[in-house]
Amino acid sequence: MAAVVQQFxxxxxxxxxxxxxxxxVRAYVRDGRLKATRVGKQYRIAREDLEAFTGAPMSPPPAQEALHAEVSSIVQIDSIDREATIRLTNTVLALVHGRHRRDGGDHLRVETVYDEQRATLKIIILGDLDTxxxxxxxxxxLISQPA
Known part of the structure; x- marks a missing residue:
């Protein structure tokens, strides 16, 4: 049997x-126009009693949103040539775009920047923590594997 939770x-x-x-509101309670329960020195009004008083359903209070965290990361890879950059970038972007289509959301954004003169690749990742x-x-x- 499910427990009934009353809202006060x-x-x-x-x-x-x-x-x-x-x-x-206190006057309505004292006059008996609005039914309430005394808890210590305070009154508590049941949702059902408030709805009976107003003649309309009361929308529940807005639920608190769960905390949401995102991360911004920049991965810098030094001493990488153009061909290795292309392979790495294509693999990472394919992973990201495949995940994006499966999840149906945009929790993740990835950008890459390659500086050929310095032989440096930067991968910028913006998204939720797990992804x-x-x-x-x-x-x-990918960068740990020998070329």
Whole structure:
């Protein structure tokens, strides 16, 4: 059997929801027009009682959004020639674009910049923590392999 969870509002919350002064809501409670339960020195109004008082369903309070974290990473690879850059870049971008199509979201953005004079490749990764970590592991594996 599922447990029934009742939602209760404080007098301040009811005043905010109904755009009334707190003293007005307390007066409604004292007069018996708005049913409430006394908890210690405060009143608590059940959602059902508030809906009966207003004659309209009350929308639940907005749920708190879960924390969201993103990471920005720049991987610099020195002493890399043009051909190795092309192979590495193509592999990483293919992985990212394949994942993007599967997930249907845009949690990840990857850019690459190659400086031929310095023989340096920079891979810029912007995305959620888990996906970015996976891309970094792939880059590490690819640069660890002998050419």
């Amino acid at each position: 509002y404080s007098v301040d919350q009811v005043a905010g929801l109904l755009d009334l002064h707190v003293k007005t 970015t970590a996976n891309v970094l592991r792939v880059v590490d594996t």
